[in-house]
Each structure stands twice: as structure tokens, then as C-alpha cells.
Amino acid sequence: MSQAVLPETRAAASSDAALRARARAVIPGGLWGHLNAAKLPEGYPQYFTAAEGCRLRDANGREYIDFMCSWGPMVLGHRNPTVEAAARRQAEQGDCMNGPAPVLVELAELLVNTVAHADWALLAKNGTDATTACVTIARAETGRRKVLVARGSYHGAVPWCSPSLAGVTAEDRAHLLTFDYNDTASLDAAAEAAKGDLAAVIVTAFRHDFGRHQDLPTPEFARHLRALCDATGAALILDDVRAGFRIHLGGSWEPLGVRPDLSAFSKAIANGHPLAAVTGRDRFRQAATQVYTTGSFWCGAVPMAAAVATIDELRRIDGPARMRAMGERLRNGLDALSSQYRLPIRQTGPAQMPLMIFDNDPDWAKGDTFCATALKHGTYFHPRHNMFLSCAHAEADIDEALDAAEAGFRAVAKL
Amino acid sequence: MSQAVLPETRAAASSDAALRARARAVIPGGLWGHLNAAKLPEGYPQYFTAAEGCRLRDANGREYIDFMCSWGPMVLGHRNPTVEAAARRQAEQGDCMNGPAPVLVELAELLVNTVAHADWALLAKNGTDATTACVTIARAETGRRKVLVARGSYHGAVPWCSPSLAGVTAEDRAHLLTFDYNDTASLDAAAEAAKGDLAAVIVTAFRHDFGRHQDLPTPEFARHLRALCDATGAALILDDVRAGFRIHLGGSWEPLGVRPDLSAFSKAIANGHPLAAVTGRDRFRQAATQVYTTGSFWCGAVPMAAAVATIDELRRIDGPARMRAMGERLRNGLDALSSQYRLPIRQTGPAQMPLMIFDNDPDWAKGDTFCATALKHGTYFHPRHNMFLSCAHAEADIDEALDAAEAGFRAVAKL
Incomplete structure (x- = not known):
């Protein structure tokens, strides 16, 4: 009105x-x-x-x-001058076109060369796009449905993961099982409950739940999680949306020596320009082509140019x-x-x-x-x-x- | 690797x-x-x-x-000069900050003044963000679960609506019921099947399914749908992501004289800058505050400045x-x-x-x-x-x- x-x-x-x-x-x-x-x-x-x-x-x-x-x-x-100059140069050529600009390839290569576990990358706009794509790709690859999430962890703002239950149906979360961050016994129990239907475990880079002290992952927990995924064939999804590019440019679990199968990045990837990324191992490449992930602006070249400049600069200055x-x-x-x-x-x-x-x-x-x-x-x-x-x-x-x-x-x- | x-x-x-x-x-x-x-x-x-x-x-x-x-x-x-100049002016001040820039209010007011049914607006990045928010807000307001969708219509690229079933579980679509576009009998049958649990009907501005002739909505179908939603209390959601701002600036069903309860916009709203919007009637305002919708870049000011310039220009030149x-x-x-x-x-x-x-x-x-x-x-x-x-x-x-x-x-x- x-x-x-x-x-x-x-x-x-x-x-x-x-x-x-x-x-x-x-x-x-x-x-x-x-x-x-x-x-x-x-x-x-x-x-x-x-x-x-x-x-x-x-x-x-x-x-x-x-x-x-x-x-x-x-x-x-x-308004980092290097990033904004790169964004402006691309904007003066073209941004959202009928396909990507060459900078897409440059960025995908840069991600694969920077993120330790990455054999491939695909791009999106929101952290939620990336976490949702990871879960869907894991289900497509494994043919299984259950996903383990840590109680209280934030993975995005759509019905399967939103902190609010308004408008959420029971079915939106039918295949989620919970464990406690850093608690291997609860992780094993949740995996046991999923039985042969375990598609993935999704975990934030560290425990950064709202309104409580933060916990770094223990090396034991990270290694146990990796072993669990290896034993069951489930995907280890690292939700690196919040921590990515601040802890370690190779992925936030590199200092632990534990590599995920799929990672979700967003926030810091392009110094404020709207972009997200999924990186993955070869095992999940084919599934990533079968899941339909797209959006009207996902090939926009300006945020990609900003991302290349951001990651290059982060590498240059450590x-x-x-x-x-x-x-x-x-x-x-x-x-x-x-x-x-x-x-x-x-x-x-x-x-x-x-x-x-x-x-x-x-x-x-x-x-x-x-x-x-x-x-x-x-x-x-x-x-x-x-x-x-x-x-x-x-x-x-x-x-x-x-x-x-x-x-x-x-x-x-x-x- | x-x-x-x-x-x-x-x-x-x-x-x-x-x-x-x-x-x-x-x-x-x-x-x-x-x-x-x-x-x-x-x-x-x-x-x-x-x-x-x-x-x-x-x-x-x-x-x-x-x-x-x-x-x-x-x-x-x-690279429309007017839009790009507005985007550049905003970029020279700030884009992604700890809250929105004043241009958010200007844009929300402009949307409410432009889109005929709109009492309010909220912003997002993808068309899928907007359609998903509409469905979730409708469920939150009605306390019901079933959503009617036209067979073959595209509403986005996440499990509840993706054209690919890879990685999608049955539960992701448990509360969807289908009808045929422009077919009031099939619409009534789907509504009847939903019984007292009908939250919403979501419909594209016209039938623009991939790989087939397009159909404009018949006035009878649009009026019948409005009457059905009025009678049942379900939300009429217009997915105006693809057609919005090309058919009629007040919303694509204005020429039909039928107004939705909730609309999803994206694509053309900011001439290629990444932005989406949900507009709604007052009845759904409270529910829109209860559903948690957000993203890292949803308060980014540059796409909002581009949107104001785009809509102003579209109005100016018709x-x-x-x-x-x-x-x-x-x-x-x-x-x-x-x-x-x-x-x-x-x-x-x-x-x-x-x-x-x-x-x-x-x-x-x-x-x-x-x-x-x-x-x-x-x-x-x-x-x-x-x-x-x-x-x-x-x-x-x-x-x-x-x-x-x-x-x-x-x-x-x-x-």
C-alpha cells in the first residue's frame, strides 16, 4: 500500500x-x-x-x-585501496554478464592453490548458500541423508539451520542429529544413531556460539572427526564462513593438520564484496555438478576481482x-x-x-x-x-x- | 590439494x-x-x-x-551511467559496515511507494533468499505448513525448490503440493488436499518454464487464486524475481488488478548489483520479524544505492x-x-x-x-x-x- x-x-x-x-x-x-x-x-x-x-x-x-x-x-x-582499485577496474569492463569474466578462472585457481584441501571451487553469494550447498553435495555424493551438527552452532539463516524456529517445519530438520562441540563421545553417539545413513558432519572452525565463551577445537576432536568420516564415508564439512581467511589462509583447520572434504567460505573472502565459496575434494566433484546451485549474481565479476585482490594481499602481508x-x-x-x-x-x-x-x-x-x-x-x-x-x-x-x-x-x- | x-x-x-x-x-x-x-x-x-x-x-x-x-x-x-555513478558515490563512503547506510531507508520507502501491495520491505541477495523467506514468513504467520506450487515453475536453487533432485531428501518437499498454472480446478484440488494446513500459494508472474511456450496468467486464474487465499487465510506469494520491474513497476500482477500478500524480487532490482527484496502486507509484518533472515552482505549499501537509482530511472523513463x-x-x-x-x-x-x-x-x-x-x-x-x-x-x-x-x-x- x-x-x-x-x-x-x-x-x-x-x-x-x-x-x-x-x-x-x-x-x-x-x-x-x-x-x-x-x-x-x-x-x-x-x-x-x-x-x-x-x-x-x-x-x-x-x-x-x-x-x-x-x-x-x-x-x-x-575501502582498502588495492581491493577497491581491482573492483573498480573490473566494474569499468563489466560485472554481471551472460557468463563469468576471466577473473572467475583466476579466482578458482587461486582458491585451489590457497585452500589446502581444495581440488575445486564454486562460488555463491551468502555463507548460507555455501553451507547449504555443502550439505546438499554431501547428500548427493553419499546417497545418504543424516547430517550431524554441533548443538548451538550457527550455520546460516534458512529453515534447516536458522536459530529461529518461526516458519520452520519439523521436516526441515528431520535428518539432523546433534553432538557437543569437542565432545568425541557425543559425536560417536550421534554417528551411531545415524547408522548407515550418515552423509556428513558439519562443524564450525571453532566454537563461536553467541553469548558464551569460545572454544578452540581440540586436536583430538578434530582428528577423531576426520577418522570418523574416513571410516563411515561421510563428508567432513568445515563451516569456515566466519573464521575463513583470518586464522590460516589454507583453511582454519590447517594448524590442526586436519583437512575437511568440503569447506564453506564467505564473509572475509572479498573484503566486504558479496561472495561465498565452496571448496571440495575430487571425490565430491561429480556430485557438485549434479546439485543445482546458482543465483542471478553468482557470476558477477566485480566481487571476484575483489576476492582475488583480497586473497593476494592477505598472502602478501601474511x-x-x-x-x-x-x-x-x-x-x-x-x-x-x-x-x-x-x-x-x-x-x-x-x-x-x-x-x-x-x-x-x-x-x-x-x-x-x-x-x-x-x-x-x-x-x-x-x-x-x-x-x-x-x-x-x-x-x-x-x-x-x-x-x-x-x-x-x-x-x-x-x- | x-x-x-x-x-x-x-x-x-x-x-x-x-x-x-x-x-x-x-x-x-x-x-x-x-x-x-x-x-x-x-x-x-x-x-x-x-x-x-x-x-x-x-x-x-x-x-x-x-x-x-x-x-x-x-x-x-x-554499466548504466546513472546507476554506476550512484554505486560509485556510495562505494566512496562505505558499503558493508556494522549496520546499513541511510540509503536502506530511502530504498525501503521507495519500494513501499512503488510496489502496490507493499506495506514493508526487507532485503537479501538472491532470488532464492527472497522466495524462501516468503514461504517461511507465510508459515510463521499462518502457523500452517502446506505450500502450493505450480508444476514446472522455477522458484530457486535450494532443496525445497531446486530443479535437480540430487542431494534433496523427501522431507525437503514434504509440505509442497502441486497444481497446473492457469488451471483453477487443479488449484482448488491442491488446496483441498492441504485442508486446514494451507500456508501459502506461490506463483510466478507468468508461466515462464524452461523449454516451453510461455503463458500469461488469465485474469480468471489470478482472481480465483486471490479469492482462494482470502477464503482460506493462506498467503498469496508472487514470485516476481524474473519478471519484476519489466512488466509493471507496481508488481507484475498490477495490470491484472490482483495484489499478492508477499512478493519476491531480485534480478532487475539494482541493474546487476546483487540484491533481492521481499515486500509484504501489514498482516505479515510481525511474522517477518520472527523469521530470522540475514546474510553477511545484506546491509551492503552499494547495491542499495544502485537499486534506488535503477528504480528512480525506470520510473522516470517508464x-x-x-x-x-x-x-x-x-x-x-x-x-x-x-x-x-x-x-x-x-x-x-x-x-x-x-x-x-x-x-x-x-x-x-x-x-x-x-x-x-x-x-x-x-x-x-x-x-x-x-x-x-x-x-x-x-x-x-x-x-x-x-x-x-x-x-x-x-x-x-x-x-
Whole structure:
């Protein structure tokens, strides 16, 4: 139904509050999904007008050092000149055409040469596209149906895996069985329950469930999972959507020495340009041709050019090592402040994807106060979801963020 | 597994044949999905290096007048200056940030003001995201499960709707019931079979199934469907992914006077930039907040800026009328050639999304010969899938294409 929105209002009401009010009229709940600021402590902005490197500017003109990196994608920092130049060069030729541009081949070769287990790659737009394709390809190859998923793991936002059950039918999840991350006994029990019908086990690179401490995979768990898949013929699917290209460019389980059969990548693959990828071993190549995976923009050349530039640059500068170093600087600084203010915290996960949770903070009062205060001092942390470093974070940025963090600790000390 | 691809080869082998050979090594089947040239007659290029307006250049340097428009997205033509300028301006500020840019609100307001039934909008990346969200929102709102789909209609490329059954389980489609497009009796029978569990009917804007004549919806069918949904409380979902913004800017069923409850848009919404949208009536607003729909790039601002520019421009120039006029010029020219060469054809669908099929051509020999010949003469038609006009097609382009078509008819006459 048409509502009277005068042309003039399209530029007029542009403060964060005004934009939210306008959005509430035309977008259910004001915004869909994980970027809805209503899920953050008071004071967090919803709308952003500019970004560069590790800095963001909101619609009210305030600037922040950013530790969410758009929840992952900005691995080299916003508007990275190398990536944007590559994207612009491709855009000046063509983007979405009747077939791919040559850069598709360059990117697929680069993925196969970079991702250790990869014999092939195919592209998509969303992380959910990639995880769904992995599961479907695994079922097509094995002719089996059951898929094991870790309780609480996030694999996407469609009925088979969405954290919300609204609109989901029992049949959407009929063939899922659950286990506990890092718990080999529960994994074996789930595999046993699947009997001869086990198509795949899908697992995130580490345990990064919302609102709880993060757990790195134990080498025993990873090796046990690999052995289970080898013994049963099931596919080991690594959901590397969130962690991919931050932990190790060869795939996030390379440091463990365990290689998956299929991997799903997205977020950081093209430094914010919309792209996802499935990589796989030869055993699954034929099945990947039988499953129909496609979308109107999946051959778009600009995000592919951005991905080539992103991965090349990450290799050139050893991006994961740089992000780890800056993440450790942040982590050490936060630990020092925690001691100084006698406010115990626990920091978990890889340093480049950190999470800091206060001890004895069941209602998040400390975490929320800390983050809201740091935000007022110009640093954008998250109290409950893992954060992200980028290669644009330099030592001076970390030190400036630690000043904001100190203000946060002071505020928590007064609670 | 790493394969030895030397850096030098990344720029070296770039003919269409060389690119295909390289791709076969690293991409299952050489390419996923609907843009795989293996599904086209001999001689069609797979790789494209440049595009402008209604013209494409392939990796071998050959140029074509294009009647596929990237299978829909290019509604204003490739690299439309107005759209690209808007995209560039936004890219110079920020794209994928910790929340949307103000342009989200502008776009949502524009959609609500443009799409006749829309009280709200939410955005996504793929047409499949939008159709899946519509079905899930309908289930969430109604608390029911059954969804009626027309036999042979394409609604996306995930297990519930994919044309391939590889990797699909019976449960993925447990709650789908089928009817025949434009057949009210079969629609009623399917609704009756769903009994009190009918959540939605999803229907394409017209019948544009691959490899057969197209059928426009009869007004009786559309009104009957609306009445059925009103009587049962089921959602009428219009899958306007393929036709949206070419038939009528208010939604493709506006000329019929029948309004859906939920619509899925994608392809043409941002002239090739990756974007999709769901629009809905107020009744489904609350359910749309309960279903979790999100993706890493769904708040990306550049495609939204492109969409605002695209829709504004389509409104300004009455894009659908312009495409219809050029489509009718093409259709009339093809009819004249058909008579001249005494080769009967049937042309179906809206003029701006035409399909031409030769009579008595069960193995597509005539259609394939026609298309392969026209291609040699610089015009890119499709023998089996509906084609697309864009606003970049001018009379001179149509006339030039008709010269290529005449070569095609001559070749068919010699079969």
C-alpha cells in the first residue's frame, strides 16, 4: 500500500533516530537479522555513513575504532585501496554478464592453490548458500541423508539451520542429529544413531556460539572427526564462513593438520564484496555438478576481482599473522586493565576473533556497561559476539582502543 | 590439494577455449548453474570481458547485441551511467559496515511507494533468499505448513525448490503440493488436499518454464487464486524475481488488478548489483520479524544505492513501456521474417520477456540453428529460455538484431 513519502523527506531526516523512525514504518522490526542495533547495549548506532580502514562514522557524525569489521567481512579494512582499485577496474569492463569474466578462472585457481584441501571451487553469494550447498553435495555424493551438527552452532539463516524456529517445519530438520562441540563421545553417539545413513558432519572452525565463551577445537576432536568420516564415508564439512581467511589462509583447520572434504567460505573472502565459496575434494566433484546451485549474481565479476585482490594481499602481508599480533596486543592490554581494576574477565577464541566476557556477569550488566562506555569513548566492541580484527588495525589503533577500554573498566568498577 | 598453477598463467591463457580448459580443472563441470554455456548451442561463448548498454564482448573479442541481459538483471543496460555513478558515490563512503547506510531507508520507502501491495520491505541477495523467506514468513504467520506450487515453475536453487533432485531428501518437499498454472480446478484440488494446513500459494508472474511456450496468467486464474487465499487465510506469494520491474513497476500482477500478500524480487532490482527484496502486507509484518533472515552482505549499501537509482530511472523513463515497445518491434520483425521464409514460429510471453519457438521442432534443431547463426552475425538470442529486453535497446539495435535473425531464418530454411 502506498504511503505518502514526499521526495523531500528522502534526504531530510537523516539522524540515527530519525532514520530508525522512518525504517520502523517500512521495514519489519526496523531491521532484519544480525545487524539490528536493538540487540546491542543502549547508545549503539544503527546507521553508518562512512568507513575507512578500521574506522567507522555513524549517521550522527560520531567516529569509532571498529572491532566488528561488519561482523567479519572487512579483513583488510574498509575501502582498502588495492581491493577497491581491482573492483573498480573490473566494474569499468563489466560485472554481471551472460557468463563469468576471466577473473572467475583466476579466482578458482587461486582458491585451489590457497585452500589446502581444495581440488575445486564454486562460488555463491551468502555463507548460507555455501553451507547449504555443502550439505546438499554431501547428500548427493553419499546417497545418504543424516547430517550431524554441533548443538548451538550457527550455520546460516534458512529453515534447516536458522536459530529461529518461526516458519520452520519439523521436516526441515528431520535428518539432523546433534553432538557437543569437542565432545568425541557425543559425536560417536550421534554417528551411531545415524547408522548407515550418515552423509556428513558439519562443524564450525571453532566454537563461536553467541553469548558464551569460545572454544578452540581440540586436536583430538578434530582428528577423531576426520577418522570418523574416513571410516563411515561421510563428508567432513568445515563451516569456515566466519573464521575463513583470518586464522590460516589454507583453511582454519590447517594448524590442526586436519583437512575437511568440503569447506564453506564467505564473509572475509572479498573484503566486504558479496561472495561465498565452496571448496571440495575430487571425490565430491561429480556430485557438485549434479546439485543445482546458482543465483542471478553468482557470476558477477566485480566481487571476484575483489576476492582475488583480497586473497593476494592477505598472502602478501601474511594477514592472519598481522591480525593475530594486533589481537594479542588488544588481549594483553585488556588483561592488564582487568588486573589493574580488579575486574576478572575471560578472553577466548583466536586472538584475531576475540571475545571478552566479565566473570560473574550473568545478566551482562558489566559487559554492557563496558561496551557502552567504550563506545562513548570512540571504540566499537561487542559484549556477547566474537569480535574481529582486520589488517587495518595498527598498534596506535589498538592503544587508542585500550584507552576507551580503560574508561569501560572504570565504569564497570562503579557498578 | 594444491595444483601447480604458475603466476604467469594467471594472465596468459585467456581465449574462451583456454579459459574453459583451465576452468574444468578447478570448477566442477566447468561452471555451475544457469550460465553454463554447455547448455547452449555450439558456438556460444562462456566468458565475457566487457559490456555496455545492450552490447557484450566475449573473451575472443567478438561483440553481440544481447537479448539475455544476464538472464534478467540488466534492465537499464550494462554499466548504466546513472546507476554506476550512484554505486560509485556510495562505494566512496562505505558499503558493508556494522549496520546499513541511510540509503536502506530511502530504498525501503521507495519500494513501499512503488510496489502496490507493499506495506514493508526487507532485503537479501538472491532470488532464492527472497522466495524462501516468503514461504517461511507465510508459515510463521499462518502457523500452517502446506505450500502450493505450480508444476514446472522455477522458484530457486535450494532443496525445497531446486530443479535437480540430487542431494534433496523427501522431507525437503514434504509440505509442497502441486497444481497446473492457469488451471483453477487443479488449484482448488491442491488446496483441498492441504485442508486446514494451507500456508501459502506461490506463483510466478507468468508461466515462464524452461523449454516451453510461455503463458500469461488469465485474469480468471489470478482472481480465483486471490479469492482462494482470502477464503482460506493462506498467503498469496508472487514470485516476481524474473519478471519484476519489466512488466509493471507496481508488481507484475498490477495490470491484472490482483495484489499478492508477499512478493519476491531480485534480478532487475539494482541493474546487476546483487540484491533481492521481499515486500509484504501489514498482516505479515510481525511474522517477518520472527523469521530470522540475514546474510553477511545484506546491509551492503552499494547495491542499495544502485537499486534506488535503477528504480528512480525506470520510473522516470517508464522503463516497462520502453522495453515493451522494443520487444514488440523485435516480435513484429521476427513474425515478418517467419512469414517471409515460410517458417512458422510461435512467440509467447510479454514482449519485454519474449520467447520464440519454431513450430515442428521437437529436437530444437531449428531453434539451435537459428540462434547459432544469429550469434555468428552478432546477436545473442536464446532458443529455449525467455529472453529479456532492456531500456538500452534502441530501434537501431533491434533492427540490427533482425538482420542477424534473418541470417538465422535463412539457415533454418536450408535445414
